[in-house]
Amino acid sequence: xxxxxxxxxxxxxxxxxxxxxxTHGLARQDLEALQDRTRDIHFDFYRLRERKExxxxxxxxxxxxxxxxxxxxxxxxxxxENYVHxxxxxxxxxxxxxxxxxxxxxxxxxxxxxxxxxPRMFFLDNIDPDRIAGLLDVIDPAKTLFSVxxxxxxxxxxxxxxxxxxxxLQAALKNKYxxxxxxxxxxxxxxxxxxxxxxxxxxxxxxxGVGGRFSVLTPVGLFPAMLSGLSGDELLSGAxxxxxKCGTEDLLQNPAYLFGAINYLLYRKGKRSVVMLxxxxxxxxxxxxxxxxxxxxxxxxxxLKKEVVHVGxxxxxxxxxxxxxxxxxLYVEGxxxxxxxxLEVESFSETVPIPPFEKPDPTTDYLAGKxxxxxxxxxxxxxxxxxxxxxxxNVTFKFPVVSEFTLGQIFMILEIATAYxxxxxxxxPFNQPGVEEGKLATYAFxxxxxxxxxxxxxxxxxxxxxxxxx
Ligand code: PA5
Numbered sequence: 452x453x454x455x456x457x458x459x460x461x462x463x464x465x466x467x468x469x470x471x472x473x474t475h476g477l478a479r480q481d482l483e484a485l486q487d488r489t490r491d492i493h494f495d496f497y498r499l500r501e502r503k504e505x506x507x508x509x510x511x512x513x514x515x516x517x518x519x520x521x522x523x524x525x526x527x528x529x530x531x532e533n534y535v536h537x538x539x540x541x542x543x544x545x546x547x548x549x550x551x552x553x554x555x556x557x558x559x560x561x562x563x564x565x566x567x568x569x570p571r572m573f574f575l576d577n578i579d580p581d582r583i584a585g586l587l588d589v590i591d592p593a594k595t596l597f598s599v600x601x602x603x604x605x606x607x608x609x610x611x612x613x614x615x616x617x618x619x620l621q622a623a624l625k626n627k628y629x630x631x632x633x634x635x636x637x638x639x640x641x642x643x644x645x646x647x648x649x650x651x652x653x654x655x656x657x658x659x660g661v662g663g664r665f666s667v668l669t670p671v672g673l674f675p676a677m678l679s680g681l682s683g684d685e686l687l688s689g690a691x692x693x694x695x696k697c698g699t700e701d702l703l704q705n706p707a708y709l710f711g712a713i714n715y716l717l718y719r720k721g722k723r724s725v726v727m728l729x730x731x732x733x734x735x736x737x738x739x740x741x742x743x744x745x746x747x748x749x750x751x752x753x754x755l756k757k758e759v760v761h762v763g764x765x766x767x768x769x770x771x772x773x774x775x776x777x778x779x780x781l782y783v784e785g786x787x788x789x790x791x792x793x794l795e796v797e798s799f800s801e802t803v804p805i806p807p808f809e810k811p812d813p814t815t816d817y818l819a820g821k822x823x824x825x826x827x828x829x830x831x832x833x834x835x836x837x838x839x840x841x842x843x844x845n846v847t848f849k850f851p852v853v854s855e856f857t858l859g860q861i862f863m864i865l866e867i868a869t870a871y872x873x874x875x876x877x878x879x880p881f882n883q884p885g886v887e888e889g890k891l892a893t894y895a896f897x898x899x900x901x902x903x904x905x906x907x908x909x910x911x912x913x914x915x916x917x918x919x920x921x
Contacts, residue, residue, distance in 0.1 A: 454688075454692060456851060457692075457854065457856050457857055457860075458692070458696070459693075459848055459849065459851075459861055459864065460706075461709060461710060461848055461849075461864075462849060463709060463846045465835065465844060465846065465847075466713050466790070467479070470839060471842045475787055475842040475843070476842070476844060477713065477844075482702060483702075483703075485716070485875070486701075486702050488874075488875070489702045489705075489708055492708075492874045492875075493700035494700065495874075496508070505870070506659065506661050507866055507870075508694055508863075508866075510668040510669060510687065510690065511687045511688070511691030511694055511863070512691065513658065513687075514684075516655070516669065516670060516683075517677070517684055517687065519655065520673055520674050520678075520683060521677065523633075523653065523674075524677050524678055527596075528568070531594060531631075532563075532570055532571065532591070532595065533572075533590045533591075533594060533595040533596070534570040534595070534596050534598065534678055535574075535575060535586065535596070535616065536572070536576075536598050536600060536675055537575050537598065537599050537600065537609055537612045537613050537616070538574075538598075538599070538600030538601060538609055538635075539576050539577070539601075539608045540663050540664070540886075541663020541664035541665070541671070541743065541747075542600040542601055542602060542609065542663055542666070543574055543576035543600070544576070544736075545672040545740050545862070546574065546667065546671060546672045546674075546676070547574050547576065548667070548858075549672050549675070549681065549686070549858065550572055550574070550675065550679065551733060551734075551735065551736035552733045552737060552853050553676070553733075553854070554679065554681075556732060558571070558572065558679075559571040566679075566680070567680050570678065570679065571590075575612055577608075578608045578611060578612060583615060592616060592619040592620050592623050592624075592631070593620075593624055593631075595631060596632075596678075597613070597620065597632055597633070598632075598633045598634075598635060598674060599613045599634050599635070599643060600636070601635075601636055602636065602637055602641075602657050602663050602666065602671075603637070603640075603641055604636045604637055604640065604641020604642045604643035604645075605641055605642045606890070607890070607894065607897065617632075620632070629650060629652050632653065633652070633653045633655065633674065634646070634647045634654040634655075635654070635655045635669075635671055635674060636656070637656065637657060637659070638656035638659060639659075657671060662881055662883075664743050664747055664748065665866050665869075667740070668687060668690050668863075673687075681855055682855045685854070685856050685859065686858060686862075687859060688855075688856060689854075689857060689858060689859025689860040689862075690860065690862060692856070693859070693861075693862075693864045693867070694867075697864065697867050706848075706868075707864045707867035707868040707871060708867075708868070710868045711869070711872035712871075712875070713790065713844075714790060715872055715875040715876065717844055722764075722787070722789055722844065723764055723788055724764060724765040724766070724767055724788055725745065725764050725765070726766075726767040726768070726769055726782065726790070726791050727742070727766065727767070727769070727792045728768075728774070728791055728792065729770060729771060729794035730772065730795055730827055730828075730830070730831040731771075731795075731796045731799070731850075731853065732770070733853045734794045734796070734850070734853065735768070737794065737858070738768035738794070739768055741768075741865055742766040742767070744866065744869050745869060746763070746765070747883050747886065748869045748870075748873060748880035749872060749873060749876060749878065750762070750765075751879065752884070754878050755879060756877070760876075760877075760878070762876050762878060763876075769782075771793070771830065772827060775830065775834060779834060782838065782843060783841045789843065790844050790845070790846070791838060791846070792845070792847075792848065793845060793847040794850065795847050795848070795849050795850065797849060797850065798851060798852050799827075800852075800853070802824055803822055803823040804820070804823075805818050805822060806819070807820060835847070848861065848864075892905070892909060895909055896909070
């Protein structure tokens with residue numbers, strides 16, 4: 452299909468004051484006032500990219516990664532019944548979003564021939580003991596490929612989960628366990644990289660300088676996608692298309708900058724949350740991925756000058772139409788503190804007609820002979836209309852279809868939007884000191900060597916607190 456026809460478009464009519472009024476909307480001048488800053492940011496990005504200091508934007512052109520994975524997939528076709536992805540945060544949310552968007556909704560329940568003999572796909576992105584033990588009830592480790600995904604190579608959740616499966620694998624397969632492991636980690640640093648070298652375990656590298664939440668287009672997302680039969684080439688090609696489309700400094704022509712600018716300007720008007728609202732089950736986990744990208748990148752205590760600012764919009768995910776019967780009352784009539792970002796699919800993979808009841812009835816006849824496709828589209832339009840009438844700013848990302856190409860586009864558009872919005876807020880979107888603090892405290896609680904002093908400090912702090920409980 453002609454790639455232009457697969458272009459994601461951003462409709463921002465319903466944030467403009469002509470449509471939702473001046474109190475909660477934006478005037479064209481508000482956006483134009485950001486044009487000079489946008490140009491500076493744009494050219495700075497350009498310079499950084501030339502120096503390879505904004506590597507996530509160069510990922511679409513790293514085709515050799517795809518070739519490397521293809522080679523592994525070809526050589527191991529049909530070997531595994533199951534794939535277990537062990538990772539957390541940025542090492543899991545992107546790959547999960549890819550699987551949910553692009554596979555059959557009940558993929559793991561399909562018979563192997565309908566999966567083209569690709570493995571069933573499981574993602575362990577939490578350390579809930581029930582979930583881990585439960586997975587052991589449904590997979591045979593001896594028929595499973597385990598992929599351990601951690602950029603730092605040492606995240607406690609990921610490594611502890613790996614330890615559990617490693618011992619099962621070793622018990623079941625003796626010294627053949629290595630063939631059931633893949634590591635996706637930093638090319639040089641960390642515990643996992645060392646283990647890969649010492650034990651000769653198949654590994655793929657996460658591109659240096661690409662942080663977890665920007666890593667879906669590295670082997671982190673590409674490996675499980677390609678192992679399960681999806682096209683890594685198309686994901687990268689969609690992302691490359693988005694890089695080109697966002698290659699203009701003209702704010703009003705650049706969907707990534709525009710989305711960032713709208714978020715920033717409305718944040719300053721008191722809309723401190725952004726609700727991503729896909730009208731598609733396939734895209735729900737993309738909203739989850741976005742939630743991490745936006746929150747971890749933009750929620751910061753200090754700005755680039757190290758002044759305490761405590762900024763950050765709160766990303767929320769909701770699902771159309773399900774949450775029309777749960778959240779939309781609040782969204783339409785509650786406080787004016789949110790921006791809404793619909794994800795709309797113009798053409799679903801399937802068309803599901805609604806057959807009439809045998810006996811006509813005036814209360815249900817309006818549905819008969821229509822389709823679920825038409826109903827979900829009407830419901831999205833109706834919610835959008837209600838929000839707009841109630842002066843709730845909302846934008847829509849329009850997906851012609853959900854495919855590797857469009858998913859690659861949205862990943863890249865939202866990643867560029869994140870980098871750009873970080874600049875508008877004058878914070879560093881690529882660090883996560885708040886998360887690191889929690890990681891270090893966990894090491895201390897778990898008695899890690901070298902963390903005794905930290906543990907003592909934490910214990911003193913906890914002991915000094917007054918306890919209130921009922
Ligand atoms: O985006 C990030 O950097 C984080 O969410 C990390 O992905 C997460 O903390 C897991 O880290 P790692 O991949 O090092 O195990």
